[in-house]
Amino acid sequence: MRALVITESDDDVTLRVEEVAPHGFDEDDAHVLVEYSGVNYKDAMVAEARSRVRRTPRVVGGVDAAGTLAEPFGDLAAGTAVAVHGGALGVERDGGFATEVRAPARWISPLPEGLTPRAAMIVGTAGWTAMASVLALEHLGLAPNAEVVVTGATGGVGSQAVFYLARRGYRPVASTGTPGAAEWLHGLGAAAVIGREDLSDRPGRVLGSERWDGAIDCVGGPTLAQVLRALRHGAAVAASGLVASAELATTVYPFITRAVSLLGVDAVEAPTLQRARVWREVARTAREADLEAFVDREVGLAGLAPAFEDLRHGRTRGRILVDPRR
Numbered sequence: 001m002r003a004l005v006i007t008e009s010d011d012d013v014t015l016r017v018e019e020v021a022p023h024g025f026d027e028d029d030a031h032v033l034v035e036y037s038g039v040n041y042k043d044a045m046v047a048e049a050r051s052r053v054r055r056t057p058r059v060v061g062g063v064d065a066a067g068t069l070a071e072p073f074g075d076l077a078a079g080t081a082v083a084v085h086g087g088a089l090g091v092e093r094d095g096g097f098a099t100e101v102r103a104p105a106r107w108i109s110p111l112p113e114g115l116t117p118r119a120a121m122i123v124g125t126a127g128w129t130a131m132a133s134v135l136a137l138e139h140l141g142l143a144p145n146a147e148v149v150v151t152g153a154t155g156g157v158g159s160q161a162v163f164y165l166a167r168r169g170y171r172p173v174a175s176t177g178t179p180g181a182a183e184w185l186h187g188l189g190a191a192a193v194i195g196r197e198d199l200s201d202r203p204g205r206v207l208g209s210e211r212w213d214g215a216i217d218c219v220g221g222p223t224l225a226q227v228l229r230a231l232r233h234g235a236a237v238a239a240s241g242l243v244a245s246a247e248l249a250t251t252v253y254p255f256i257t258r259a260v261s262l263l264g265v266d267a268v269e270a271p272t273l274q275r276a277r278v279w280r281e282v283a284r285t286a287r288e289a290d291l292e293a294f295v296d297r298e299v300g301l302a303g304l305a306p307a308f309e310d311l312r313h314g315r316t317r318g319r320i321l322v323d324p325r326r
């Protein structure tokens with residue numbers, strides 16, 4: 001199979017597109033013929049020297065992929081369209097930047113009707129996380145028309161969060177540091193677009209005004225702290241990321257005086273039923289034609305190294321789609 005192999009030696013990392021034999025899999029794994037993968041923030045972290053995310057010196061990258069089963073697998077017939085994501089995929093086990101991938105049942109989701117492998121990888125782990133965040137807020141009772149702030153709004157998670165919130169009858173407020181992104185974000189359904197620093201007011205006080213009925217944050221650090229101090233009484237933030245920082249300096253006041261909730265969202269170890277439910281809700285909320293708006297560009301395996309560089313520097317809008325057959 002053709003694959004992007006990431007190898008680290010002497011504190012340096014090399015990325016090569018090579019013909020390799022499938023490696024490190026179990027006999028009872030599913031065998032998937034990959035049609036598309038996508039670039040996630042984590043993929044760029046895996047491809048760094050001294051990566052804190054990669055768990056082995058050599059791995060085929062790609063934390064997600066979609067395609068068809070090469071052979072029957074459990075109840076699923078050969079040819080069934082599936083997504084593969086999570087667990088150690090692309091971090092320790094060979095991942096989706098390849099023409100084939102092998103994975104255990106718990107990382108495999110049959111795609112619901114209406115989602116092709118291409119559409120599933122436009123969504124990708126980022127979009128799956130965006131929908132899981134929306135569902136987490138809805139579980140706590142998000143009211144129709146609720147004003148929900150989304151941070152990192154031009155990114156993979158953020159942009160799809162804006163779109164799904166709008167489609168499901170809420171008013172997403174997109175917070176972005178990318179100049180010139182307002183028109184695109186309004187096109188996705190943002191009711192308003194604000195800057196990265198405009199999340200809360202009253203900087204000298206412990207709590208800001210109550211502004212947001214909910215929040216989806218993939219930025220972390222001071223951004224998440226600002227969101228917490230500006231949530232309305234009883235509101236929640238679904239937190240999934242750390243692009244600004246993994247640290248969180250806050251007080252207990254949002255929790256004990258405004259009954260605010262901090263909801264963790266994790267795509268990696270999500271159980272099978274949750275995976276299936278999130279993919280179903282994606283298919284119910286978006287049509288494939290809508291999803292094309294999220295494609296920043298489409299690359300082959302050789303285009304991955306520059307794509308990682310662009311993602312690290314915030315030079316992308318939406319998702320980079322990967323066709324490993326190119």
Ligand SMILES: NC(=O)c1ccc[n+]([C@@H]2O[C@H](COP(=O)([O-])OP(=O)(O)OC[C@H]3O[C@@H](n4cnc5c(N)ncnc54)[C@H](OP(=O)(O)O)[C@@H]3O)[C@@H](O)[C@H]2O)c1
Pocket residue numbers: 039040041042125126129151152153154155156157158175176177178196218219223239240241242243244265266267268311314316318
């Ligand atoms: N928990 C999970 O299972 C899970 C799953 C998927 C992703 N994630 C995490 O979610 C985060 C986002 O992933 P992604 O794929 O959406 O990444 P992405 O496409 O790179 O988007 C991140 C966005 O954050 C904003 N941003 C970048 N650097 C920033 C900084 N220093 N301060 C504030 N904002 C900054 C940018 O948006 P603007 O320019 O619009 O502000 C950027 O587009 C990552 O930390 C990723 O690891 C977690």
